[in-house]
Amino acid sequence: MSRLLLQRLSAIAAFLLCSIGTAMAAGEAVGQTEKQATNNTAIIMFFVFVIATLFITFWAAKRTRSTSDFYTAGGSITGFQNGLAIAGDYMSAASFLGISALVYGNGYDGLIYSIGFLVGWPIIVTLMAERLRNLGRFTFADVISYRLGSTPMRLLAASGTLVVVAFYLIAQMVGAGQLIKLLFGLDYFYAEIIVGVLMICYVTFGGMLATTWVQIIKACMLLGGATLIALLVLFHYGFNPMAMFADAVAVSPKHQAIMQPGSFVANPVETVSLGLALMFGTAGLPHILMRFFTVSDAREARRSVLFATSFIGYFYILTFIIGFGAITLVATNPDYIDPATKALKGGANMAAVWLADAVGGELLLGFISAVAFATILAVVSGLTLAGASAVSHDIFASVLRRGQDTGKTEMHVSKAATVVLGILAIVLGIGFEKINIAFMVGLAFAIAASANFPVLLLSVLWKGLTTRGAVLGGFIGLIAAFSLTVMGPSIWVAVLGNKVALWPYSNPALFSMPLGFLCCWIFSITDSSARAATDKAGFDAQYVRSQTGIGASGASSH
Amino acid sequence: MTISAANDLVRRVQADPNFIELERKRSSLGWNLAILMLVIYYGYVAMLAFAKPFLGIVFAGVMTLAFPIGMFVLLSAIVITGIYVNRANTEFDALTRKIVEANQ
Numbered sequence: 115m116s117r118l119l120l121q122r123l124s125a126i127a128a129f130l131l132c133s134i135g136t137a138m139a140a141g142e143a144v145g146q147t148e149k150q151a152t153n154n155t156a157i158i159m160f161f162v163f164v165i166a167t168l169f170i171t172f173w174a175a176k177r178t179r180s181t182s183d184f185y186t187a188g189g190s191i192t193g194f195q196n197g198l199a200i201a202g203d204y205m206s207a208a209s210f211l212g213i214s215a216l217v218y219g220n221g222y223d224g225l226i227y228s229i230g231f232l233v234g235w236p237i238i239v240t241l242m243a244e245r246l247r248n249l250g251r252f253t254f255a256d257v258i259s260y261r262l263g264s265t266p267m268r269l270l271a272a273s274g275t276l277v278v279v280a281f282y283l284i285a286q287m288v289g290a291g292q293l294i295k296l297l298f299g300l301d302y303f304y305a306e307i308i309v310g311v312l313m314i315c316y317v318t319f320g321g322m323l324a325t326t327w328v329q330i331i332k333a334c335m336l337l338g339g340a341t342l343i344a345l346l347v348l349f350h351y352g353f354n355p356m357a358m359f360a361d362a363v364a365v366s367p368k369h370q371a372i373m374q375p376g377s378f379v380a381n382p383v384e385t386v387s388l389g390l391a392l393m394f395g396t397a398g399l400p401h402i403l404m405r406f407f408t409v410s411d412a413r414e415a416r417r418s419v420l421f422a423t424s425f426i427g428y429f430y431i432l433t434f435i436i437g438f439g440a441i442t443l444v445a446t447n448p449d450y451i452d453p454a455t456k457a458l459k460g461g462a463n464m465a466a467v468w469l470a471d472a473v474g475g476e477l478l479l480g481f482i483s484a485v486a487f488a489t490i491l492a493v494v495s496g497l498t499l500a501g502a503s504a505v506s507h508d509i510f511a512s513v514l515r516r517g518q519d520t521g522k523t524e525m526h527v528s529k530a531a532t533v534v535l536g537i538l539a540i541v542l543g544i545g546f547e548k549i550n551i552a553f554m555v556g557l558a559f560a561i562a563a564s565a566n567f568p569v570l571l572l573s574v575l576w577k578g579l580t581t582r583g584a585v586l587g588g589f590i591g592l593i594a595a596f597s598l599t600v601m602g603p604s605i606w607v608a609v610l611g612n613k614v615a616l617w618p619y620s621n622p623a624l625f626s627m628p629l630g631f632l633c634c635w636i637f638s639i640t641d642s643s644a645r646a647a648t649d650k651a652g653f654d655a656q657y658v659r660s661q662t663g664i665g666a667s668g669a670s671s672h
Numbered sequence: 673m674t675i676s677a678a679n680d681l682v683r684r685v686q687a688d689p690n691f692i693e694l695e696r697k698r699s700s701l702g703w704n705l706a707i708l709m710l711v712i713y714y715g716y717v718a719m720l721a722f723a724k725p726f727l728g729i730v731f732a733g734v735m736t737l738a739f740p741i742g743m744f745v746l747l748s749a750i751v752i753t754g755i756y757v758n759r760a761n762t763e764f765d766a767l768t769r770k771i772v773e774a775n776q
Contacts, residue, residue, distance in 0.1 A: 225742045226720060229713070233745070236709040236752040240702040244760065356733055363734040373736045374728035375720050382721035389717055413761050420750075420757040427750045431743075655682045661695060662768050664685065664775065 153298055155480025156487075160298070163331070163488050164312065170327045174320035181521040184321035184528060185252040185503050186407040191326055193414035197421020200405050202329030203496045204231075204396075204422070205336055205429050207489040208289050208555065211463040213430065217437020218445070218458075218465035221362070221372025224437050228430035230389050232423065234396030239419040242397055244412035245574045245660040253500075254403040254566070255508045258573045261652030263581035263645055267569075268508040270588045274566040275400040275504035277592065278558045280542075282401075283497045283535075285554035287543030290490040296460050297467065297483040302547055310540035313494045317502065317532045322408060325495045332485075332492035337425060339478075339485045340432040343466070346473035347439030355435070362441040372441070387624035388556065394627060395559030398566030401500035412663055433466070440465040443472045498535050505531035553604035556621060560599065564591035564626035572634050574660055577653040580646040583638025591630025598622035685775050694767040701759060705752050716745045 182188050191199070209231065217224030250256035255271030287306060294305035316324045351357040359373065366372050396402065406415045444450050444458070450468040452459045458468065467486070471479040506528030511519050569588040572579040599605055601616035619625075638646070659665050685691050719727060719741070727738035 222736075222738055222742070225746075229716070229742065229745050229749075232749045233709055233713045236749050236756070237706050239753050240706045240709075240756050356735065360734050370728075370730075370734060373730075373734055374738050375724055382717075385717055385721060386714075389713065393713065413765055416757045416760055420753050423750050423753045427746055430746065654686065655678065658682050658685045658691075661698070662685065662691070662771050664681070664772055 153480060153483060155476055156298055156483035157480075159480050159484035160487050163335070163484055167312075167316065167324075167328050167331065167491075170331075171316050171320035171324040174324035174327065178319075178321040178323055181252070181507070181524050181528075183323065184525055185404070185499075185507065187321070187323040187326055189408060189410050190323075191408040191414075193409055193417030194421055195326065195330060196405055196409050196414065196418035197425065198333045199326045199329040199408075200402060200418060200422035201425035201429070202331075202333035202336075202492050203401060203405065204426055205333065205489070206286065206289075206493045207293060207486045208285065210336060210340065210429075210433060210489065211293070211466055211486065213433045214437040214440065214466040214469075215462040215464075217434055218440040219462055220376055221366070221368065221438070221441070222374055223376050225430075225434055226375060228433065230392035231396070232427055232430060233389075234393040235419060235423040235426070237393065238397045239416055239423075241571065242574070243406055243415045243419050246403060246406045247409065247412045247415040248660050248663040249574070249656065250407055252404070252407055252507050253503050254400060254570060255504070255512070258569055258584065259512070260573070261656045262573060262579070262584055262649050265513050266581055266585045268512045270569065270585055271400075271566070272504040272508040274398070274561065274569075274588065274592060275508075276501055277596070278398075278400055278562050278566070279497050279501040279504075279535075281554045281558040281561070282399075283494060283501070283539050284542050284546050285551050285558070286490055286494050286497070287539050288546050288549075288551050290487075290494070291543055291547060293463075293486055293490070296464070297486060303544060306540050306543040309490060309494060310536045310543070312491055313498055313539070314533055314536035316491075316495045317499050317536075318529045322499060325492075325499050326408060328488075328495055329492045332488045333425065335485045336489055337429060337432075339470075339482050340429060340436065340466075342478065343439070343470055343473060343482070344432045344435040346478075347435055347443065347469070350439075350443065350473065358435075358438055358442060362438050365446050366441050381619075383624065384619055384621050387619060387621035390627055391556060391559040391563045391621060391623035393563075394567045395561075395563035395623070398562030398570060399559075400504065400562075400566070401496040403566075403570075404500050404503065405496075436466050436469055439473070440469040444468045447472060494539065498532055498539065501535050502528045502531040505535075550608050552608070553599060553620065556604075557595070557599045560595040560621065560623045560626060561592055563623050564595040564630045565589070568627065568630040568634050572631070574656070577650055577657075578638050579634060580638045580641040580643075580649045582641045582643065582646065583634045583636070586637040587630050587632075587634025590633045591626055594626035594629050595622045598626055681775060685771060688771055688774060690767050690770045690774070694764060694771065697767075698760070698764055701756065705756050709749065709752050712745055712748050716741065 178184050180188070209228075213224050213228050216227055246254065246257055249260050253271065253275070255268050255275075258271055259267035287309065290309045291302040291305045294300050294309075295302050298305075300308075316328055347358065348355065351361070363369055363373060405418070409415050409418055444465060450459055450472070451457070458464050460467075467479065467482055470482040506524050510527045511517060511524045515523075565588045568591055569584045573584060598617050599620070599622050602618070602620045602622065603615040604620040606612050606615045606617075727736060727741065729737045731737060
């Protein structure tokens with residue numbers, strides 16, 4: 115790529131640093147340069163992606179008539195397609211750029227982090243996937259309200275969904291703005307609007323069918339692009355990974371330390387707590403759970419988890435090779451290093467992007483930039499659809515209208531909810547621009563693990579769970595995960611600027627998840643209400659259906 | 673379907689020997705594999721916390737024991753998922769079909 119472009123990008127990087135310090139005057143002066151620093155290859159490739167996905171949305175819109183089409187693509191997605199779409203939902207730009215940056219900076223530690231994201235999937239398939247598919251229709255609230263009191267369970271599930279979606283969405287939107295500013299030379303403000311508007315289009319017009327295909331295409335692009343970079347790196351070393359590792363040890367300032375676990379596990383409590391949140395939070399993420407209702411039956415639901423796990427595992431191996439490739443091929447090239455700070459131009463998250471340039475030139479750099487943009491769009495679309503479904507299906511249709519409404523009004527509500535959520539995402543993305551959001555994805559996983567997961571697991575496995583136990587356990591888990599994070603170092607100190615944290619740990623799941631389970635249990639066993647008797651009496655029928663699927667097809671009310 | 677008919681169906685299915693077999697096999701496989709995954713992952717986390725020097729042992733060139741062990745944990749997640757899906761999609765689905773046919 116041209117030296118000029120590099121100079122411009124480094125100017126943007128400087129601008130980014132300035133703006134973090136909120137030096138407005140300096141920011142505006144450099145801002146002029148930023149607008150010129152456009153990456154044409156990336157923009158053309160991104161336009162091709164946008165046009166293709168809008169065509170798909172147009173095609174999907176004609177096939178999206180009923181609420182079932184809108185929420186779950188009418189259950190028409192195959193296991194393989196759904197596996198790719200789940201992988202597309204799960205492999206965010208943050209994990210692609212973030213994990214390769216972690217490997218670039220710390221070597222082996224990056225692998226530890228990515229393994230945490232993978233080990234939740236066997237738990238999902240062995241304990242939950244088929245039961246979810248057999249009991250639910252559109253959202254995971256269908257599953258937990260199957261035998262428990264509908265209104266309180268829907269409100270709990272909708273709260274869990276909206277809170278998780280909000281934090282996940284803000285993290286994606288802020289990441290999107292920063293990334294697009296850097297890769298495309300576009301203003302943060304316009305980047306937010308482009309992402310928000312495209313996402314609203316996909317979801318409102320094309321529903322789950324369009325969202326699924328955006329995710330499938332994005333997953334293929336991301337897996338293809340990452341495979342290509344990894345192959346080109348390995349090609350550089352005659353397809354001998356040992357030679358790559360030896361070279362990395364020789365050129366890295368940390369030498370042999372990059373080949374072993376380092377500071378990442380300095381505090382075992384934090385490591386175990388993060389591990390719990392990642393492992394069980396995956397099984398409580400509303401946008402992931404919703405994907406199990408897009409396939410025809412339990413068999414396809416299981417197959418989709420196997421495909422998804424394989425793709426995601428393969429992807430993490432690629433990011434590992436990419437991170438090491440960046441140590442040897444990017445860190446050693448002065449073109450990519452800021453002479454003033456001796457760090458990577460544009461920040462550590464640029465490791466994979468600069469590696470694409472180093473091994474594949476401007477064309478691959480453009481492609482990877484477009485992939486990063488596409489990745490963000492796919493993830494925010496899935497999140498917004500999950501959030502909108504919680505509003506329209508759980509709150510509006512089930513709680514406010516008590517299931518008496520026609521599907522038509524519910525569709526209008528879900529589309530309106532999508533537009534509102536999209537606008538909210540843009541506003542929050544702009545509002546959080548200058549805030550350190552490193553804690554947000556971890557918080558989303560912690561809440562999913564502490565509120566959604568205990569209620570979901572106990573409702574299908576434990577006959578004794580009552581409505582009161584589930585509501586109290588779920589809300590206490592949610593509040594505990596949230597407030598412990600706020601009082602911990604990652605918000606109390608890093609965001610709010612206090613000197614000493616009120617709570618010593620950044621990752622709350624080790625405490626909030628057992629608390630959620632404990633409260634579900636205590637408030638269930640002490641519950642002697644009439645509702646509790648109904649809850650327990652309904653278990654056998656739910657159990658038979660969760661195991662066999664008898665009554666699962668064509669179930670319109672429960 | 674009336675409530676009593678539905679309750680009859682539930683009781684009939686629960687008494688079906690195929691259902692009892694399915695229930696037993698599926699829950700033992702599911703829990704065993706889930707616990708295996710937990711043991712592998714938290715065993716790995718425990719090694720990271722308490723046996724760092726062991727993971728840093730070099731066995732070939734610059735290659736440390738941490739690499740094959742980490743890859744083992746990563747691949748075990750895929751293999752465990754594969755084992756469950758394979759058995760569920762053949763053996764358990766066949767049993768489920770029998771149960772559904774017998775109790776329609």
